[in-house]
Every structure is written in structure tokens, then in C-alpha cells.
Amino acid sequence: MKTIASAHALLLHEMSDLYDAEHQILDALKEMAAAASVPELKFAFTEHRDQTEAQVKRLEQAFEALGEKPMREHCPGMKGLLEEGKELLKADMPDAVRDAALIGAAQRVEHYEMAAYGTARALAEEMGHEEVVDLLQETLDEEGATDKKLTSIAEEHVNPAAMQVASGM
Amino acid sequence: MKTIASAHALLLHEMSDLYDAEHQILDALKEMAAAASVPELKFAFTEHRDQTEAQVKRLEQAFEALGEKPMREHCPGMKGLLEEGKELLKADMPDAVRDAALIGAAQRVEHYEMAAYGTARALAEEMGHEEVVDLLQETLDEEGATDKKLTSIAEEHVNPAAMQVASGM
Numbered sequence: 001m002k003t004i005a006s007a008h009a010l011l012l013h014e015m016s017d018l019y020d021a022e023h024q025i026l027d028a029l030k031e032m033a034a035a036a037s038v039p040e041l042k043f044a045f046t047e048h049r050d051q052t053e054a055q056v057k058r059l060e061q062a063f064e065a066l067g068e069k070p071m072r073e074h075c076p077g078m079k080g081l082l083e084e085g086k087e088l089l090k091a092d093m094p095d096a097v098r099d100a101a102l103i104g105a106a107q108r109v110e111h112y113e114m115a116a117y118g119t120a121r122a123l124a125e126e127m128g129h130e131e132v133v134d135l136l137q138e139t140l141d142e143e144g145a146t147d148k149k150l151t152s153i154a155e156e157h158v159n160p161a162a163m164q165v166a167s168g169m
Numbered sequence: 170m171k172t173i174a175s176a177h178a179l180l181l182h183e184m185s186d187l188y189d190a191e192h193q194i195l196d197a198l199k200e201m202a203a204a205a206s207v208p209e210l211k212f213a214f215t216e217h218r219d220q221t222e223a224q225v226k227r228l229e230q231a232f233e234a235l236g237e238k239p240m241r242e243h244c245p246g247m248k249g250l251l252e253e254g255k256e257l258l259k260a261d262m263p264d265a266v267r268d269a270a271l272i273g274a275a276q277r278v279e280h281y282e283m284a285a286y287g288t289a290r291a292l293a294e295e296m297g298h299e300e301v302v303d304l305l306q307e308t309l310d311e312e313g314a315t316d317k318k319l320t321s322i323a324e325e326h327v328n329p330a331a332m333q334v335a336s337g338m
Contacts, residue, residue, distance in 0.1 A: 092170050
């Protein structure tokens with residue numbers, strides 16, 4: 001049986017879970033960019049992939065700041081979210097509806113990260129690990145900004161186009 | 170192959186996914202309340218279970234407003250999130266650390282709902298389904314409030330106690 005004997009051990013668990021989740025996301029974002037139709041969405045996914053690479057590095061710095069080696073611990077939550085997205089994208093959909101579905105799937109992923117980075121940051125803060133707090137906060141801010149950007153792409157470009165699709169298809 | 174031919178069909182998919190997710194959460198919240206140690210957290214989970222029952226009813230009203238019967242469509246994202254929570258709770262943990270882990274798991278669930286209700290609400294808004302928008306917004310507000318409440322329980326009660334646990338256990 002696994003033992004998580006302290007807040008420090010829980011913080012390491014949360015960071016290892018996120019380290020695995022970010023790697024899962026890197027693979028998925030490539031497929032999501034390929035599946036997107038409107039250029040704004042394609043660009044947002046491509047840009048967020050670069051951001052995710054930087055977030056992986058930031059987690060490595062956070063492990064280092066704690067005197068630990070980066071570890072991946074399988075993240076079943078992210079696996080489920082990405083499975084759900086893949087399942088949905090198998091459906092036969094007009095382009096604009098697919099874009100709207102993609103945004104819904106991506107925002108579930110962003111929100112997972114917001115929750116998980118928030119938990120890790122709160123633990124690091126309570127322990128006084130300032131460098132770790134700063135690193136996690138930087139990523140947390142980026143996830144929030146990405147989520148907002150996806151909402152505005154949905155409102156400005158995707159949902160109005162999805163509405164134009166004949167519903168009798 | 171499944172067909173999602175219109176924004177209307179995507180909205181129904183999103184609502185059916187949430188209808189299934191809420192049912193999964195109802196079962197999980199009972200276990201989470203049982204596993205929690207500090208009374209504030211136990212109470213928050215119990216209270217949120219009642220809220221979740223009302224959210225299920227609200228989704229039923231939203232289906233009805235669209236002239237549809239409530240449908241459950243298996244939600245792999247929520248399944249993954251709850252699996253992750255169960256897996257984590259199998260670990261041997263001091264009570265305060267377990268409470269902190271429970272909050273992390275619960276906030277992942279809340280964030281899933283915030284993302285999914287947000288997507289559904291944006292689609293309903295674009296289609297001018299005002300009654301549906303109001304119903305989804307009401308739940309969205311509750312999820313946001315629950316997430317904030319969990320953060321303050323973590324900050325005020327749980328994380329400081331978790332910090333007192335001897336790290337050499």
C-alpha cells in the first residue's frame with residue numbers, strides 16, 4: 001500500500017500527477033490542433049502546446065527546488081478527460097460543431113490543471129516554499145488565461161458559426 | 170458512428186454528459202463525506218450532495234425546456250477523476266493529509282463541472298434558450314461557490330493541520 005505520510009509527500013504526489021498530466025496533454029494538443037478548423041483555434045492549440053512544454057520545465061524546476069527528481073505518477077483523471085475528448089471527436093460533425101466540441105474538451109483539461117495546480121500551490125504556500133509557489137502560480141495564471149482565450153474564441157468565432165449549421169443534417 | 174449534426178445536438182450531448190457526471194458524483198460524495206475528518210469538510214461534502222440532487226433536477230428541467238427527455242451518456246472524464254480520487258484515498262495517510270487530498274480530488278470534480286456547464290451555457294445562450302441558460306447558470310454559480318468554500322476550508326482548517334503531521338512517519 002502506498003503511504004503519503006506528510007503534507008510534503010502529498011505535494012510531491014500532486015506535482016508527480018501534474019507532471020504526468022502535462023505529458024499526456026502534449027500528445028493530445030497536437031491532435032486537437034490538427035482537428036480544429038477555424039485558424040484562431042488551431043493557433044490557440046499550437047501556442048498552448050509550446051506553453052505546455054514550458055510548464056513541464058517549470059515543474060522540473062519545482063521538483064529541483066524541493067531537492068527531488070521529477071517523477072511521473074500515472075494521472076487517471078487526465079486519461080479520462082482525454083479519452084472523453086477522443087470519443088467525442090470520433091462522431092460525425094460539421095466543422096463548426098466540431099470546433100465547439102473541441103473547445104469544450106480543452107476547457108475540461110484547462111480546468112483540471114487549474115484545480116490541481118491550485119491544490120499544489122496552496123500546499124507549497126503553507127510550507128513556505130516560495131520558489132515553488134512562484135513557479136506553480138506562473139503556470140496557474142497561464143492556464144486561466146488559456147481558458148479565457150478559449151471562451152472568447154467560442155463566443156466570437158465558433159459558436160455563431162455552429163449556429164449556422166442546418167440542424168436537419 | 171455517432172452523428173452530432175448541429176449545435177442543438179452538441180448542447181444535448183453536453184447536457185447528457187453532465188447528467189451522467191452528476192449521478193456519478195452523487196455516489197462519490199457519500200464516500201468522500203465518510204472519509205473526511207474535520208467536521209467542516211464532512212459538512213461541506215454532505216451539503217454539496219444535497220445541492221447535487223437539486224442540480225440533477227435542474228438538468229431535467231433544462232431537458233424539458235428543450236422538449237427532450239433527460240438522457241445519461243457515459244462520462245469518461247468524470248469516471249477518470251473519481252477513479253483518481255479513489256486510488257489516492259487507498260494510500261495510508263494521516264487524517265489531516267487525507268483531508269487535504271480529498272479537497273484536491275473534490276476541486277478537480279468541481280472544475281470539471283465548471284468547464285462543462287460553462288460550455289453548455291454558452292451554447293444555450295447562442296441559441297437563445299433563456300430558460301436553459303438560467304438553469305445552467307444557477308448550477309454554475311453553485312459549483313463556483315463550492316470550489317471557493319473548499320479553498321477556504323483547506324486554508325483555514327486542513328492545510329495548517331496537515332503541516333503539523335511529523336514528516337518522518
